[in-house]
Amino acid sequence: MARPNLIQSKPTAFGEEHILGRIREFNASLDRLMRLYTRDSVGKAEFSRIVTKEAADQLGVARVSAWALSEDHTTIECMDLYLAETDEHQSGLLLQEKDFPQYFNAFLTERVIAANDARTDPRTCDFTEVYLKPNHIFSMLDAQIRSAAGPRGVVCIETVNTSRNWSPDEVAYAASVSELIGFSMDREERATNLSQLKEVNERYDLAMDAAVDGIWDFDLANDHVFFSTQNFTLLGEVHVIVPDKFSWWEDRVHPGDATGVLKAFDDHIKLNSPFDETYRIKHSDGTWRWWRSRGQVLRDANDRTVRVVGTNSDVTDLIKTQTELKQRNQELVLANRNVENNALHDVLTDLPNRRNLERVCKQFRSDQSLDRRFVSILQIDLDNFKDVNDQFGHAIGDATLVHVARQLNALRHPAEFVARIGGDEFVAILDDVPGGARATAFCVELNNLLSKPKTIEGHSIAVSASIGVTVCSRRKIDIWQRLRDADLALYEAKRSGRCTSRKFHPKLREKVEYNRIMKDQLNQALADDGQIVPYFQAQFDAQTLQFVGFEVLARWQHPDRGLLLPADFLGFAEESNCVAELDRQILRGAVNCLRSWRREGFRVPRLSVNISSQRLVDPKMIQCVEALGDDVRYLSFELLETVFLDVINDEVSQALDQLRTLGVEFEIDDFGSGYASILGLVNVRPKRLKIDRSLIRNVSTDDAMVSLVKSIVDIAQALKIEVVAEGVENEEQATALAALGCDILQGFHLAMPISSAGVISQRHTLLSLNRSACGRRK
Numbered sequence: 001m002a003r004p005n006l007i008q009s010k011p012t013a014f015g016e017e018h019i020l021g022r023i024r025e026f027n028a029s030l031d032r033l034m035r036l037y038t039r040d041s042v043g044k045a046e047f048s049r050i051v052t053k054e055a056a057d058q059l060g061v062a063r064v065s066a067w068a069l070s071e072d073h074t075t076i077e078c079m080d081l082y083l084a085e086t087d088e089h090q091s092g093l094l095l096q097e098k099d100f101p102q103y104f105n106a107f108l109t110e111r112v113i114a115a116n117d118a119r120t121d122p123r124t125c126d127f128t129e130v131y132l133k134p135n136h137i138f139s140m141l142d143a144q145i146r147s148a149a150g151p152r153g154v155v156c157i158e159t160v161n162t163s164r165n166w167s168p169d170e171v172a173y174a175a176s177v178s179e180l181i182g183f184s185m186d187r188e189e190r191a192t193n194l195s196q197l198k199e200v201n202e203r204y205d206l207a208m209d210a211a212v213d214g215i216w217d218f219d220l221a222n223d224h225v226f227f228s229t230q231n232f233t234l235l236g237e238v239h240v241i242v243p244d245k246f247s248w249w250e251d252r253v254h255p256g257d258a259t260g261v262l263k264a265f266d267d268h269i270k271l272n273s274p275f276d277e278t279y280r281i282k283h284s285d286g287t288w289r290w291w292r293s294r295g296q297v298l299r300d301a302n303d304r305t306v307r308v309v310g311t312n313s314d315v316t317d318l319i320k321t322q323t324e325l326k327q328r329n330q331e332l333v334l335a336n337r338n339v340e341n342n343a344l345h346d347v348l349t350d351l352p353n354r355r356n357l358e359r360v361c362k363q364f365r366s367d368q369s370l371d372r373r374f375v376s377i378l379q380i381d382l383d384n385f386k387d388v389n390d391q392f393g394h395a396i397g398d399a400t401l402v403h404v405a406r407q408l409n410a411l412r413h414p415a416e417f418v419a420r421i422g423g424d425e426f427v428a429i430l431d432d433v434p435g436g437a438r439a440t441a442f443c444v445e446l447n448n449l450l451s452k453p454k455t456i457e458g459h460s461i462a463v464s465a466s467i468g469v470t471v472c473s474r475r476k477i478d479i480w481q482r483l484r485d486a487d488l489a490l491y492e493a494k495r496s497g498r499c500t501s502r503k504f505h506p507k508l509r510e511k512v513e514y515n516r517i518m519k520d521q522l523n524q525a526l527a528d529d530g531q532i533v534p535y536f537q538a539q540f541d542a543q544t545l546q547f548v549g550f551e552v553l554a555r556w557q558h559p560d561r562g563l564l565l566p567a568d569f570l571g572f573a574e575e576s577n578c579v580a581e582l583d584r585q586i587l588r589g590a591v592n593c594l595r596s597w598r599r600e601g602f603r604v605p606r607l608s609v610n611i612s613s614q615r616l617v618d619p620k621m622i623q624c625v626e627a628l629g630d631d632v633r634y635l636s637f638e639l640l641e642t643v644f645l646d647v648i649n650d651e652v653s654q655a656l657d658q659l660r661t662l663g664v665e666f667e668i669d670d671f672g673s674g675y676a677s678i679l680g681l682v683n684v685r686p687k688r689l690k691i692d693r694s695l696i697r698n699v700s701t702d703d704a705m706v707s708l709v710k711s712i713v714d715i716a717q718a719l720k721i722e723v724v725a726e727g728v729e730n731e732e733q734a735t736a737l738a739a740l741g742c743d744i745l746q747g748f749h750l751a752m753p754i755s756s757a758g759v760i761s762q763r764h765t766l767l768s769l770n771r772s773a774c775g776r777r778k
Contacts (some may be wrong), residue, residue, distance in 0.1 A: 004679060019169070019422075023354050026262045031181050031345065037187075044188045048181055049089050052082035055177050059170060062136070062160035066145070066181055069153045073097065076153060080368060085160075100126040107154045111347065112175050113142040114166040118158075127704060139164035141171065143178035147186045147335055172353065180341040181539075186332050198617065202248060206386060214312035216295075218246065220269075225249070226232045234291075236284035254288055263513065269297055269305050278315060278489055290319040297511055323512035327394070348398055349405035352419040357427055360417055361479040372475060376432040376439035379468040379486040380408075380446075383498040384422035392459050399456045400463060407449045411442055427483070436471040436503060441466045443501035449498075464499035466490060471503070488512055491698050519572045522556070526581050531557050534589040536759055538751035538766050539608070539724065544736040547766045549606030550640070551726075551746060552590040553662040553753050555580060583615035586623065591631055593756040602763045608667055611637040617651050625662050636665040636687060667724070688744070695726025698699045699740070700732035706740065 033051060040651040042050065052064040061168045065081040078093040088149065097104040106113050106123035115121035119141040131137070137158045145153035155178040214231035217222075225246050232239055233253065253261055257279035268275035295310030332468045344356040352360075382404065389397040401424065408418045408426060417429040432438040439713025446465060453460040470482050484502040493502040525531035531543040536550040556564040573579045587609050594604055613623060616639065621770045625632055637659065656666065667688040672692045681689075691712055709725075716723045728747030737745060754762060 006298075018514060020354075024358070024498055025167055025357050026058060026169060026176075027358065029054055030173070030176050030180075033177065037180060037184060044181075044184050044745060047184045048080040049082070051177050052080050052089070052157075052182055055155070055164075055174070056082050056084045058173065059141075059157060061157055061164075063135075063154045063156075063158040065158075067095075067153045067156065068185070069145070069151055073104070073151070076104075080564075094211065102126050107142055107144050108151055111144055112171050114171050115140040115142075116165050117163060136161050138162060139166070141166050141174050143171075143174040145178045145182040145183045145185070147332075149331070152182050152185050154178070169354070172347070175347070176339075176343050178305065179342060183332075183339055186335060190329060190332055194350055214309055216249075216312065218295075218308045220307060232716040234312065235281065235289070249281075252282045254282070256280070257702075261509065265295070265308075268295060269308065271295060275308075275310065278319070289314055290316040308350075317744055346405075349402055349420050351405050351408070351426075351522050352417065354419070354421040357417075357419045357421060360429065361483075364477050364479040372473065374432045374434055374471060375474055375477070376430045376436050376442075376469055376471045377430075377432065377479075377482045377486045378428040378439060378442070378501075379483070379490040380426040380428060380465050381490055381494070382469075383464045385463065387426040388463065390684070392456075392461070396456050396459060396461065399455070403456070403461075404450065404453050404463065404465075407446060410449075413443055427486075432471055434471065436469060439469045439471065440501070441502075444468065447499055466493040466498050467501035469491055469501055469503045485509075492622070515572065515575075518569065518577050521558070522569055522572050523576060523578060525556060525558075526578055526585065529585075531559070532582060532585045532589070533557055533755070534586050534593060534751040535755055536590075536593075536744060537753040539606075539744050539746045540750055542725070542734075542742045542745045545745075547605075548744060549608060550604060550759075551608045552610070553584060554586045554610070555753075577614075579612045580615040580618050583610070583612055584618075584620075586610075587624070591628055591635075593759070594631060594634060596756065597759060597763075600760055602760065604699075606636055606665075607634055608636045608638050610669065611639055613639070613652065616655050622658050622662075625659060625664060632663040635663075635669050638667045638669040638690070640669055672708075681715070681721075682719065685719060686721060688722040690722050690724040690741070690746075696725050696727060696733060700730075700736040706736070709737070709742075710740050717741065 004055040014471045023677050028645045033054060036050065037047065048066040052066055056062070062084050063081065064084075065080045067076040068079050069076050074097045076095050078091050081090040081093070082088075083090070102122060103124055103126050109122075113121075113123050115124045116139055118124040118137060119132050121140075124132075124140050127137075127201075134622075135158075137160055139159040139162075141157040141164075143155045143157075144151055146154060155174060157174055214234055215226075215228040216231065217226040219226075223246065224244050226249070227243060227248070229242075232242075250258070252261070261277050261279050262335075264273075264275055264277050267273045275293070275297075277294075278290060278292045283289050283293045293310060293313045295308045297305055298307040298309065300306050306448045319363040344352060344359070346353045385397070385400075388400055401420070404424075404426070405418075405420060408428065412418045412428070413431065416431060417427075419427045420630060421427055428442070430438050430442060431549075433499040443465075446467070450463050450465060453462040455461075468486040468488065470485040470489060472482050485508070489504040491510060493500050496502065533555050535553045535555045537553060538547055539549050539551060540546060541548055552564050554570075556569050558564050570582075573582050590607050590609055594607060597604060616637075628635070660666075666684075668681075668686050668689040669687040672695045689712075691709060695705060695709060695712075697705075699709055722743040723741070724744040724748045725733075725745060728734050728737065728745050728749045730749050734745055751766070759766075
């Protein structure tokens, strides 16, 4: 078998497995509907009923309907409304353009209306009071039914009692099913036209047999022709002396048709072959009319040809009808090709889409040739593309995607394949050599082209791409595994700083498997009490070294790997979306320790507990804190600088106010590591801020760091905010920070993180620590 053809032509995209599975289901659904359509066994109405039910099943929605548009575009009539809850179909409702002008304008001009909130979307809000609210409809996905002649109606997909953010794959599916309904409507119309044509032909045959338009009788012996008056009437001629020569007819036949007609006439006489010819003949007004002439030769008793008699009919209207029907059929064939093209190409960029990519992958999988060439598979993802949409709007974002698609096409060789598989994700399959030189050059050239600013609607837009690459032999390639390998390499490219490419290495699979195991084990650890434990690092007064509290740190007592620090597992918690649960368990464990110490006679002034933004807005957070009772007064919550200041929102602000009311204090962690503004600090007014360890590392030796820390201390003192310096590693740093006005010190020089049991065993040391013990200088 020949190798797959990767050429992008008309007519002829990978991500997470569950997304690909959903796309496969959509494709399987479209294939079923297409096979049903091609069997030509159902009419337009029945096909609409099948499509609406299939779409409801695939998209999981309560209502799907198909509407036919009137020829003057002023009304739409419901051909079928499928109600999933009762599994029934309805029809007959009529909507008028004058009642819903915005909606009619939208669906007539837009290919698909994806209204996530149909009640506020300007294209669909016309229906809010009279239709959406009474039927509890929240989201609508409407796709125009089209044909070669233009809009024919609309498919309307609606959710009940729930909102829906329509994905690109769902939008593409809706567009495809609407195309199928449109094609079904065209086919029924074509069948009607063909039936009409057959009827017209039959009428003309009957007319010829029963009431002939023009009669002629050619006496061959005398070279005399009798023409009935109707022959002249058909051509707009009036004769006082009626022509009786063959030349009258011969002179009027179109020069382009004369030779063929005359030959057929001669063959009829000599060979007795049928004479039934359609040709052009000149009317008296100078136009050319279509005539159909039929004749029958008559012979004498000796089988000699003596006469030919026949009829002439004006079939201009018939020929016009046939021509129009032929043109219409050609348009329908083109429309069918457009349906297939739309199903296989991305609407925005016109690149092949995910479904097209699947076809190419199947071709690779079935290729059993001995082709020993190599290909490179590239997973391409734009860096920070969301920022373009957020800053400039989706129209600019779409234009940027079109620009990227053009650059990819410009770099693609004729036999190579480039597809957009969703959002800002692209795939390329390139002809290559074992070392992947072609892929390397392609990646460099692509980012060079994208880095050049592109002016779009007055905005200068420049983007970059992260690219994962895998190189493999074409022979018996497992294309799906190679796409997954390229995706792993893409992830590494993102981690390495973006605007770059990485080639797949088998160790990436080992890393992915390790990460998967660690996520599973962390989730299990969070489900089983005992593995996630709090550790405590003491904090001291900067001037007296009096013990003032603990910062609570998270540790994972892993059954196989021992005690793990946050750097070893926090990333897995974030990816598994379980940071809030981690925070909850650490807070609960820390408070239990606080109560246990109190029973041992050791009272701790304060616990500073790290709280993520995810946990801060957790609805259960307030109830959890309220349940702590009087222990709340010992708590101070540490939040990252960026969460606490510049990105604060109404939800976070409300949570902070409620927690303050309960008695919780707040601290800013890692101050100086981000981009928080002084105004944000003024607005929030935390109890304490903790200077990031990177700023105090050289505070005893670097004058610039001294000035910077002093500035932060001055700002904090002006706002009556205490300053904590963490990461104190030696006496020189401790002395310098105390001299600069820091209130609290924390670091390995003063105390290491310890377990709850360690706190009890070292409590006397913590309470007796002083400057002399740390080598205080005079």
